Every structure is written in C-alpha cells, then in structure tokens.
Amino acid sequence: MISQYNFTVASTDGTPVFSSQAYRLYAWLLSSLSPSHADALHAQGEHPISQFLRYDPSAKTTVWSVSLLNEMAHDLFAPILDTAETVSLHHGTILLQTKTHSAVKDAHDLILESRRRDVSRTTILFHSPASFKQAKRYVIFPQERLIVQSLINQWNRFVPEYPLDDPDAFQMLADGLRISDYALRSTGFRLKETVIPGFTGRLTIRSLLSPPLAELWSTLLSWAEYSGIGIKTTLGMGGVSIDTQQQDAAGG
Template identity: 30%
Template sequence: MDKLTTLTLELAPPDSFDVSPAKASSLGPFLQGCLMEHVDSGYAESVHGLPFNPYSQHCVLDEQSGRLLWCIKALNDGAARAVIDPLRSVDSVSLRGIGKTFQVSKTTSESISLASLVDLLSGESVHKQTVHFVTPTAFKRKGSYEFMPTPRLMLQNLFMHYNQVYGGSHEVDEDVISYIEQHMRISSYNLRSQYFSHAMGEGRKIPAFVGTLTLSMTGPDPLKNLVRMLCAFGEYAGVGIKTSMGMGALKCLKPNKPRQSRGSEAIS
C-alpha cells in the first residue's frame, strides 16, 4: 500500500536575505519552480491540469535557528519517486525568480503508510479537532476567493483531494458533505488575514488567512473519525487552493497523527 512521505530541507538564507514568517511562506512559488526543474518532464505533464496534485510543498521559518524549512510532501509512492527522490541529495537550492541561492544544511525524511491513516476511521473518536493554518490559506468558489474558512469548505476540499489521489476522481457525495456540515461547527478561532503573493510582494496577491481554529463535532463516531482522518490527511495534502505553490499548509494541534510506520531518517 502507498506511503505518504515528507522530505524537509533546512535552508540557510544568504547573509543579504532578511527573512520573516510571511516572507518565508511567499517563497513557495519560487520553490515550486525549483522543484519542477528536478522533476521528470513526463511526470510533470501527467499531473498538469489535475484538480488536485499528489504532492504539496511549503516553506516556513524556524524562528529559533533562523533557518528556512522547505517541506515537500508526497501523497503516494509515485509522487515520492518523482518529486522527493530527486531532491534528497541536493546541496543548494537556487531560486531564479529572486536571484538567490540557499545552501541545504540538513535533510530529513519520514513516511507513514496509507493504512495507518485509514486506521483512524476505526480508532478512538474525538469530538473536537484543532488545526493550525501554517501558511496563507484560501478557497475558491464560483470564481471568487473565499478567505474565511467554514467546515464545508475545509472538509469538502480535503475529501475531494483524498478521492482524487486514491480514487482517481475528485467527485464527492453531496449528501455526505451536507451530513458532515450538519454535525460540525467552529467553536473557537484565532485567525488573521494575510495575503499570499506570487512574487515577493509584487504582482497579483491572493487574499488568505493564517491562524488556528477548533472544530466541534456531534453525531456518530464514524463521522467524527472521518473528520479526524481527513484533517490528518490535510497535514500532507494541505487544504484549499495552490497547495503545490506553498499555500494551505495544515497542522493538527490535537493528538490525531497516525503512528509512523518508519522513523525519521536523517539524510545529511
């Protein structure tokens, strides 16, 4: 069965490059360009135009070390071979769009089995789930950007992404989404707006948000476990639009991560 794989590259910024959390996340489009330089053109063509990609990537600032963490996440084995394997041994990352080169100081890799993710469906249920939107997140509906999250927007997006990657179609049953919506509400939140720029503050900006929120769930345990599993999937897939460009990175703050089938592996 497929594995979900995460590769994290710790990047040392050049001396002349001042980094903030917002600036770190805005590097996503440039890192996507770097990633595509290492990916086989046949694979890139095969995923081009898909409604949801089988990988995500984003960049965050480790404020303790001052290093940038570039996180690339593959949702199946094919994406891991195509997207992650070519980057395992790189010693520098050049972002042509801004004319900067970052040295790779450390590389780590970890994976979980898809089975361990699916096991959450039959595990112990919880009635609350807190999530952290790590990088700017937004949705698109009827041609317009939505930058206030709702349970429907979040869970429908995650469900469609999951079905696309593992079922070959992003279609979801509207009755299921409506049923989930009826049994969920946002019980608390700490969100703020943050634009996502395609070019480091220049050009088109996407209205988005970052922060945390807590979902409260009622209804039967299978429903709660489905939400739990989809949120755990979101830690790898991201949520919302442009997750391959650095948007929508998601972290679950309540214990719901499936057990890792393989320990973290330091590559360099």
C-alpha cells in the same frame, strides 16, 4: 503512497525565507525533472504534491515541508529531494539543511492510524496563507463546509482506491462540526505579479459527530497534514498542522 519531507532552510546571504518563496521552490522542483518525467506530470493534470514554508519560532528556523501524495509523486520527486543540498533561485541560493522524511504509508495505513485520534476538539494551525474560492470569488474566512469540501476533493483526486462519494454523508459531516474559537489574521500570498488574499493563524473545531462520521473526520484531518487545506496547496498555500487530544482506542 504518502510521505512528507521536512527541510530546515536558510538563504546563503542571511535574508529571510518567506512563505511566498514556496512557489519558487516548487518551480525549481519542476525544472529538476527530466523532459519525459515533466511530460508525464503534465499529462496527469493535477500535480500530486503539496508543499509550503513555515517559520518555527521555538527553533528560530524556517521549514520547507513537501508532501508526496501518490506513487507518481514519489517516482518523480523523491530522487530529487533525497539528494538535493542547495536550490539555486533567481534571487539567490537556498540551503537545504536538516532533513527528515516520514515513513511512506498508503491510505489504508492513514485510515487505521486515524482511529486512535480523539477529534472531539481539534485545532488547525494554518502556517502558510490559506484561501478558498466560491462563486469565482476568494473566501478569506474558513467555514466548516469549505474545509470539508477541500479535503474531500483532494482525497478523491489522489486516493482513488478509497473514494469518498456520498454527498449526504458529507453534508452530515459538515453539519456536525462547529468552529468554536479562532485567532486568524488576513494576509496575502504573492504569486508572480498577483497577491492572493488569504489568512493564517489557528482555529478550533468541535465535533458533534456520530462515531462513523467522527472516524471519517479523523481520517480527513490526518490527510490535511499532507494535502493542505484550500486552494493552490501545490504552490505553497494552505499548509497546516493538526493538534488534537490523542487517545488510544483500546483504552476507550
């Protein structure tokens, strides 16, 4: 079960709502849980939620996107998100204004929808700071292998009914992708007293994949808009949207 909420947000005093405040919004979500629900979430270990803040320049608004990645996440967080109108934080109050909620779908729906997507050339827009970790060091430039690995790891955590567990296929998938263009800038994501190095912007990936692997890549791209890419997506990092040339499979 997968769905996404999008809220237009604003502070009551008119100050900007920055991407790093997503961490505080997530802390508010946790504080809104009942003790029994908080214990259930803690027992699971991995938190089945991804969320981030992004600025929409065309509408001149800030949007809070919250993705619920499995049934537990819906049971715990959907009642809170369905009814909340304000968020009280230490530094002020955030108004949750216009709300949209995507149709709830399961992984099978996501796989079927992905077959209609042409992924020969894909642009990934990184709206909130993204980063990877390799050999205990932050990696602040995206690589094809790191993107694929991040998406597969997230998928296997939260979609166990459709496991992706063929390392040879993953290697062929990464080998068949090429970053062909990018416009990125380095930035940091403030998390309490720490600033995590990362990047925002866009990159374009060209696919040289066989049809079966192209379908897998398409599914992972659809998943990316819910799961995010990279580290700490639960706390507000790695929020993305995907831009591909849509093509109806029936039309060739």
